[in-house]
Amino acid sequence: MEQFPIFLTTTGGSLLIVGGGVNAARKARLLSKASARVDVVADAPVHPELQALADTGAVTVHARPFTDEDVDGRLLVIGAAEDDDALLSRVAAAARAARVPVNVVDRPDLSSFLMPAIVDRDPLVVAIGSGGSAPVLARSIRAKIEALLPARTGALARFADGFRSTVARALPADARRRFWEWVFDGPVSSAVLAGDEPRARSALIDRLNRNQAGETPGLVQLVGVGPGDPDLLTFKALRAMQTADVVLVDSLVSPEILECVRRDALRIDVGKRSGRHTMPQADIQALMVDHARAGKRVVRLKGGDPFLFGRGGEEREHLLAAGVPVEVVPGVSAAFGCAAATGIPLTHRDHAQGATFVTGHARDAEGAPDLDWEALSRPGHTVVVYMGVATAPAIARRLMAAGRNPATPCVVVENGTRPDQRTLPTTLGALADTVAAAGVSGPALLFIGEVCQAAVADVAVQAPPLAAGAV
Ligand SMILES: C[S@@+](CC[C@H](N)C(=O)[O-])C[C@H]1O[C@@H](n2cnc3c(N)ncnc32)[C@H](O)[C@@H]1O
Missing domain, CATH: 3.30.950.10 (Tetrapyrrole methylase, C-terminal domain)
Incomplete structure (x- = not known):
């Protein structure tokens, strides 16, 4: 690894961008998200987006030529002047002399650090770097991660942060790790991501109380996996399949979809075909209850959608009556x-x-x-x-x-x-x-x-x- 990724604390610091064109505008948009002062030095009229950021006070534009002293006391310096190699070399040299990290747009040879592609779910941030060798690949990976991380992931991180000290006081380290895994993969996370924080709060507190009382309640997820094409799986279904301890599979679930199940989950085939029930419904329900009561995350995979001719309704009622937490993950119906x-x-x-x-x-x-x-x-x-x-x-x-x-x-x-x-x-x-x-x-x-x-x-x-x- 020629570059080591770190997250730099910018609060109270000052950042410098040299240049006023489209490159400078892009960097300014990014840096304005950091809680720091952002100064832009440009000796020509600036790009409209940069001007708009200046008008809102997000950055301060200094309309004058760059001087070497501009780099003094900065946390970071960005050289973003287009088509001015002499100026970019001067900026890089001045920053290095002052031991300030410098990035020059599209010039890894002049840079002491590179700007990653960023997925921003503040306070959760994903940074992707390719060492400058494949920025387009890094951007394409960023697009995939953007699609994977629900928009409210940041809200989930803030929600969890609000309970960190309470959980630390209530549970020993090992139980704490399992507790947080449950929070991030279970109904609490689903409720926060759906914007229902009161429900998430009461589920979290209920679970914490039960954990303190020595109970380890599991969870059953009734997961719709669509009619067969694995590309029709939802992100939520995929998450459930990849975090399950026990998976109950029926015969409508295609082999390609089964490939997506966590490898070391226990798989139980409860398959049914028209006229041939390999496992009676009552036994399937009892299995789910038993595993959940043993503290397992049980995923019941169902073809199509669990609530359309899928017996999802009666399974949910049964589980709730048995006191087992249950979640329904919709699927694309046939x-x-x-x-x-x-x-x-x-x-x-x-x-x-x-x-x-x-x-x-x-x-x-x-x-x-x-x-x-x-x-x-x-x-x-x-x-x-x-x-x-x-x-x-x-x-x-x-x-x-x-x-x-x-x-x-x-x-x-x-x-x-x-x-x-x-x-x-x-x-x-x-x-x-x-x-x-x-x-x-x-x-x-x-x-x-x-x-x-x-x-x-x-x-x-x-x-x-x-x-x-x-x-
Ligand atoms: C017990 S129902 C389950 C329906 C499922 N819950 C859904 O929402 O699609 C099973 C029936 O769904 C239909 N079905 C399921 N997968 C299908 C597929 N890939 N192509 C056509 N029909 C399908 C067939 O009529 C099959 O007999």
Whole structure:
């Protein structure tokens, strides 16, 4: 490491920028965030942004030529004059002679320190340096970290700081570390990041009291992981998966997503496929309670969104009744993922004024779901059927009997958003035959409604239909 990263205390110090152009303006914008006096020396009219900073009092502009004495007593000096190598060399030499750290823009050879790319979540700051060799790479990494750190991360750091001495008095060092890990990865952090500090405060105090009483309550997170494409995971889901002690996985979770789970977390397969329950729901719930009571962070991974045909509601009720803290992390439901992947707008000003999500699970004596067929058969309305492959013939029959036009466009999407996605365009009248002929065996959705016309047209343009309309 040729440069050693440090965070310099600037409070009460004074910083100097030499130059008045766009480079100086950029540096001034950055340095004005430090609590220090910022002087700018420039002998020509300054850039408008620099002038605007001067007008607010964030920097002071001295309209005169640079003298060597300008560097005296400074914490840092920045040489930012464009196209004036002689002046930049003078600034660098004067700063070195006065033993003041100096940075000259785009001239590592004249600099004694480099300015990092910064992600600012004050008081939390991330600085990224590449030793001057790849500033564009450093900026691209900064953009990724910007996206990873929620906007209120700084608020979280300030919130935690407010409790530091209380926690230090209440807990011994080892317990303290586990306590803070819990704060930053659990419901307290989620509440602060959501802007709800009162809720965060009471959760933190409750946990602190329990820790002092020797209890180590765990947490269950019901995490929606979307329909299969790992790029559809939320940052929150990823964080939960990477901090879990125990992970319960069901069969709709794709292998690519499982790759994102912390390696040394205990994995329990509680997979369910249509008609074959490998673990009864009551046992799954008991498992979650047992692990959480042992103080573990339990993550229950669920395909799509936990609260849409995912039994998330009943699991949450059960956990709360057992006194186990629970958090729900939403996911992209299959309807949204598949709609986006196939170009089906669920609503459209010209074609559908609403959309309804229904389960296709057979409920009545004739093997059809128990649904409000009159309401679902209205034109200008999209119906999305989950778990409807087996009952597709009954569903189509009921909708047509209630008045929906047999020519209504439909699309069956199997394994949506995954590499093996199949898109089967059809009509309501031909839905049953399409499903049977294609031998749909993976998770699939039935989209029914005029909005499917767009997807059908797209699919026809992209590639001619294969046998049975499979694409
Ligand atoms: C028990 S439900 C779970 C739904 C999930 N909670 C959600 O929000 O997507 C399972 C059904 O979701 C649908 N499904 C899940 N993943 C899918 C995918 N990748 N492509 C198509 N349908 C999917 C299928 O209808 C499947 O039978």
